[in-house]
Amino acid sequence: MEDIIIRMVNIVKSFPGVQANRGVNLEVRRGEIHCLLGENGAGKTVLMSILYGLYKPDAGEIYYNGEKVEIRNPKDAINRRIGMVHQHFMLVPTITVAENIILGQYPSWKVLNDMPAVYEKIEKLSKDFDLDVDPSALVQDLSVGEQQRVEILKALYHGADLLILDEPTAVLTPQESEHLLGFLRQLADRGLTIVFITHKLEEVMQVSDRVTILRDGKAIATLNTKDTNPRELARLMVGRDVLMDLKKKEGQPGNVVFSVRNLRVTDERGLLAVKGVSLEVREREIVGIAGVSGNGQSELALALAGLIDCEFDEITLNSTPITKKDFARLNHMGMAHIPEDRQKMGLILPFSVSENFIAETYRDEPFSKRGFLQFRTINDYSKSLVEKFSIRCGDVEEEIANLSGGNQQKVVVARELDRRPKFLLVNQPTRGIDIGATEFVRQQILAERDAGAAILLISTDLEEIFALSDRILVMFEGKIMGEVPPDYSLIEQVGLMMAGKSAVHA
Amino acid sequence: MDLLPVVIFLQSILAATWRMATPILYAAVGEIFSERAGVLNIGLEGVMLIGAFAGYSVAYESGNLILGLLAAIASGILSGLIFSFFTITVKANQIVVGAAYNMIGMGITGVLYRVFYAESGRALSLKTFAPIEIPFLSQIPFLGEVLFKHNIMVYATLLLVPLATFVLYKTAFGLSIRSVGEHPKAADTVGINVNRTRYFAVIIATTLAAIGGAFLVLAYADQFVEGIVTGRGFIALAVVVFGGWSPWGAMGASLLFGIFYALQLRLQAMGNIMIPYQFLQALPYVVTVLVLIGLTKRRVQAPKALGVPYK
Incomplete structure (x- = not known):
């Protein structure tokens, strides 16, 4: 008989209006990497939050090391050697790494006089696991990747036998992700059990021993990774066959x-983030900008959208020269922008779906007449968009914050595309959204191209760049390294250019 | 030119400075705990008033200043429980509850004072904490007068500030407080009870504010008058911000206020100055705010979760 570390039986958990877990069964073997695969909203995070004591299940049983347990709170979980790395890091930015690691571990009256010992233990662990964590650093000074290592180290410090990671690669660059997956394999080899929540098929295939697929709050199947393939996983996850390859017609630019000619952007630290970028985008053409995140793409997008200050020799839109004064009304000049961070820039989270739809046009007829909002028109319009883009929401008055990431992104896409832009700036359109929504958003972007729009697509997802673009520009340290056609055989060359090698033209 | 009058003038101002700063410092150090934990209590003024009245009435009736101080502390704890219940348990808006608490403090102490004291015809003054002259040190010219002839509640601030710093930065409790004000969810996931931590922080704050209020009647003026706190609760709120949410910073900021308060008292007493006394009274408030705005070049960030109820 295998050694089962965790057995969750018939777990049920509802929230007002949502049944997150509807009788989930899960078995995890000691020492394996077990992926929990599912779309956003399938109930993966809720299930693991129950295991970590953050939620109390409505029904169901948990067996840990063969023994029936009740995990009342995270402290309980930590004491039972369960650790969890949350998708949004649970680190206090204003205190040090060491303080974060010991946070909550001592009784209140304890004087923190053993910090040297804590530092030593952290440094030892950091060296043992090659994590490169400085205990005295303030968390707010660390990069996202470093913060994640602190989270992992925090769990190891508390002696975790079972480590849960919730979509750990969502915030990492491709290289960091690669490194993380290798590291997790090392941990498993040392005997740790790892539960890895993801919706990315490649990660499942790459890292896991077994995979459990969740859909609509139920565990659909548990498979040995080596006996399955991405296509099967996608089908189980979405519940239907998924078009893994988009049908892309030949572009006719x-x-x-x-x-834009010679665009220069200074970032918040005062460094030149974009160092003289020139490019042009034609009708019926998607120009993709590939690159590792942090090489100036964000600044490029923000500058082109008129959201941060920049210097340039010339920008033209529809052969009209653009000055800085025009920046405020670019969206009235036929430009649309799907920003990188939908929650911070694309949407107003406490507002309803319909209010977000008219966020840019609410002052214009027909949504507003003589200063009064026309609620019936707005409502009808919103309903038509919800239908057209198959956005899953209660109704158009629902707060947008309640929607899943994929549906939120669809709202942004619907709003921007419905204005029939001549020029569309898209930044990371499918980051952090599930496979079904990804497929949909990509199809919409292609359809927009075929309808005549000029599209500039910025993405750190090479797969996406190759699938959508007609031409690919590679960005590195604020400069365009060169241009390549979207030919998959050139993917290696693009990878080299992303790392700073100049284009070698064949 | 004869320097003596100038020296005496300076000496009298500086001697009063620390005393003037004391009630504000108590309230501000307390409020640092509360705000660091994420709870903004703009009801400090009301809490101080209630503390002052509780301290006064018990001390007056019993003839015992210590009992008065204990009564103020009890009133502070009660104020903290009430404020916490509404802002933390019920999750009502902290600004609204704080504003209401100021009005309640004003109203209750005003009514009780009138009913029991104002028209009773009794002699209302009590014997306040006497200055303690530190042997030898108090004999030093100038400095002795300025630093070593104060009462126990003034001296106690020398203990309060380092103690508060120690608790905030060197104990597990302090770490919990700083975490729940910054990222309560993170604190929650490592097993810290966010709401309970906030209750304690708020009660520390209101207790110290009540002590600050009681100082005004037990160690400064010798009787209660309506609205005796005169905005010190609000100044304490400003002092917390300008002090960068640190006890030592708060000490500096309240001393600054103290200097100008002492100065305006002195100027008023001189009598031959042709400035309406209302302007003089406003001086410490105006100057404190102006100077501190000028001094705070590097803005310290407020706790992230300040004012936001958890869950």
Whole structure:
């Protein structure tokens, strides 16, 4: 008989209006990497939050090391050697790494006089596991990747036997992700059990021993990873066959719609983040910008959208020169922008779905007449968009914060595309959304191209760049390294350019 | 030119400075705990008033200043429980509850004072904490007068500030407080009871504010008058911000206020100055705010979760 570390039986958990877990069964073997695969909203995080004591299940049983247990709170979980790395890091930014690690571990009256010992233990662990964590650093000064290592180290410090990671690669660059997956394998080899929540098929295939697929709050199947393949996983996850390859027609680029010459952008630290970028985008063309995140793409997008200050020799939109004064009304000049961070920039989270739909046009007819909002028109319009883009929401008055990431992104996409832009700036359109929504959003972008739009697509997801673009520009340290056609055989060359090698033209 | 009058003038101002700063410092150090834990209590003024009245009435009736101080502390704990219940348990808006508490403090102490004291015809003054002259040190010219002839509640601030710093930065409790004000969810996931931590922080704050209020009647003026706190609760709120949410910073900021308060008292007493006394009274408030705005070049960030109820 195998050694089962965790057995969750018939777990049920509802929240007002949602049944997150509807009788989930899960078995995890000691020392394995077990992926929990499912779309956003399938109930993966809720299930693991129950195991970690953050939620109390409505029904169901948990057996840990063969013994029936009740995990009342996270402290209980930590004491039972269960650790969890949350998707949004649970680190206090204003205190040090060491303070974060011991946080909550001592009784209140304890004087913190053993910090040297704590530092030593952290440094030892950091060296043992090659994590490179400085206990005296303030968390707010650390990069996202470093913060994640602190989270992992925190769990190891508390002696975790079972480590749960909730979509750990969502915030990492491709290289960091690669490194993390290798590291997790090392941990498993040392005997740790790892539960890895994800919706990315490649990760499942790459890292896991077994995978349990969740859909609509139920465990659909548990498979040995080596006996399955991405296509099967996708089908189980979505519940239908998924078009893994988009059908892309040959592009027929027309006139230049948008062009920029010698764009320079300074970032918040005062460093030059974009160092003289020139590019043009034609009608019926998608120009992809590939690159590892942090090489100036965000600044490029923000500058082109008129959201941060920049210097340039010339920008034209529809052959009209653009000055800085025009920046405020770019969206009235036929430009649309799907920003990188939908929650911070694309949407107003406490507002309803319909209010978000008209966020840019609420002052214009027909949504507003003589200063009064026309609620019936807005409502009808919103309903038509919800239908057209198959957005899953209660109704158009629902607060947008309650929607899943994929549906939130669809709202942004619907709003921007419905204005029939001549020039569309898209940044990371499918980051952190599930496979079904990804497929949908990509199809919409392609359809927009075929309808005549000029599209500039920025993405750190090479797969996405190759699938959508007609031309690919590679960005590194604020400069365009060169241009390649979207030919998969050139993917290696693109990878090298992303790391700073100049284009070698064949 | 004869320097003596100038020296005496300075000496009298500086001697009063620390005393003037004391009630504000108590309230501000307390409020640092509360705000660091994420709870903004703009009801400090009301809490101080109630503390002052509780301290006064018990001390007056019993003839015992210590009992008065204990009564103020009890009133502070009660104020903290009430404020916490509404802002933490019920999750009502902290600004609204705080504003209401100020009005309640004003109203209750005003009514009780009138009913029991104002028209009773009794002699209302009590014997306040006497200055303690530190042997030898108090004999030093100038400095002795300025630093070593104060009462026990003034001296106690020398203990309060380092103690508060120690608790905030060197104990597990302090770490919990700083965490729940910054990222309560993170604190929750490692087993800290966010709401309970906030209750304690708020009660520390209101207790110290009540002591600050009681100082005004037990160690400064010798009787209660309506609205005796005169905005010190609000100044304490400003002092917390300007002090960068640190007890030592709060000490500096309240001393600054103290200097100008002492100065305006002195100027008023001189009598031959042709400035309406209302302007003089406003001086410490105006100057404190102006100077501190000028001094705070590097803005310290407020706790992230300040004012936000948890869950």
